[in-house]
Amino acid sequence: MRRSLVVGNWKMNGTLASAELLVKGIIAGLGDNKADIAVCVPYVHLPKVSELVENTALAVGAQNVADKLSGAFTGEVSAAMLTEFNCKYALVGHSERRSYYGDTDETVAARFCQAQEQNITPVLCVGETLEQREQDETFSIIDAQLNAVINLAGIAAFGAAVIAYEPVWAIGTGKTATDEQAQEVHQYIRKYIAAKDQAIADKIQILYGGSAKPDNAKGLFAMPDIDGGLIGGASLDAESFLKIYHSI
Numbered sequence: 383m384r385r386s387l388v389v390g391n392w393k394m395n396g397t398l399a400s401a402e403l404l405v406k407g408i409i410a411g412l413g414d415n416k417a418d419i420a421v422c423v424p425y426v427h428l429p430k431v432s433e434l435v436e437n438t439a440l441a442v443g444a445q446n447v448a449d450k451l452s453g454a455f456t457g458e459v460s461a462a463m464l465t466e467f468n469c470k471y472a473l474v475g476h477s478e479r480r481s482y483y484g485d486t487d488e489t490v491a492a493r494f495c496q497a498q499e500q501n502i503t504p505v506l507c508v509g510e511t512l513e514q515r516e517q518d519e520t521f522s523i524i525d526a527q528l529n530a531v532i533n534l535a536g537i538a539a540f541g542a543a544v545i546a547y548e549p550v551w552a553i554g555t556g557k558t559a560t561d562e563q564a565q566e567v568h569q570y571i572r573k574y575i576a577a578k579d580q581a582i583a584d585k586i587q588i589l590y591g592g593s594a595k596p597d598n599a600k601g602l603f604a605m606p607d608i609d610g611g612l613i614g615g616a617s618l619d620a621e622s623f624l625k626i627y628h629s630i
């Protein structure tokens with residue numbers, strides 16, 4: 383049985399004060415749910431949030447990580463720096479990074495490797511745009527996004543990683559993929575990995591992201607290959623985020 387995981391992606395939202403309130407609200411409502419839970423927060427909120435989550439079931443993560451070890455890379459934050467704030471996860475290849483900040487399959491793969499070098503679990507985000515879906519390119523896009531990492535890190539690297547399937551057309555749009563649409567791609571991803579390593583495919587957590595909300599999470603999470611969610615908008619409200627978490 384795979385453990386489920388729900389990850390909040392706060393994106394570029396909030397203040398230190400609102401971050402503190404949100405984290406306290408989440409911790410207060412964790413209960414004894416058996417699934418894993420984390421929040422990926424803006425870098426500058428890491429010191430505060432990592433202190434607040436200490437000795438709780440809530441883990442903290444970053445929304446990106448540098449593709450290099452250290453040096454003259456202005457504006458970047460290295461994986462080693464993230465470990466100083468107990469980051470358990472780092473998102474890599476979120477579609478907003480790919481589309482607004484020039485991340486490519488290759489740089490995403492390098493970020494993935496940097497995270498793993500420091501024992502941070504990369505959450506590799508993959509997904510197609512609406513245009514790509516309409517052109518029947520969904521699976522070839524996913525192949526390319528996975529292959530870049532497999533080529534650089536090898537399939538074994540997926541033994542310590544999470545994959546998030548996030549159809550770009552569903553992110554922040556209120557247009558969630560149907561349970562069946564999401565399951566179809568999740569199953570595809572798992573089979574793709576299984577063809578290279580069955581044990582890793584059986585074990586890896588594959589999250590769904592894209593307008594997941596309290597009212598649609600249960601259906602999505604009930605699908606056999608959906609192991610949880612990467613939650614944007616709905617993770618900015620403790621009650622909504624907890625409802626999603628408890629619907630696992």
Ligand code: PGA
Pocket residue numbers: 391548552553554555556591592593594612613614615616
């Ligand atoms: P959303 O974002 O839940 O607001 O659609 C998901 C994400 O971008 O990770």
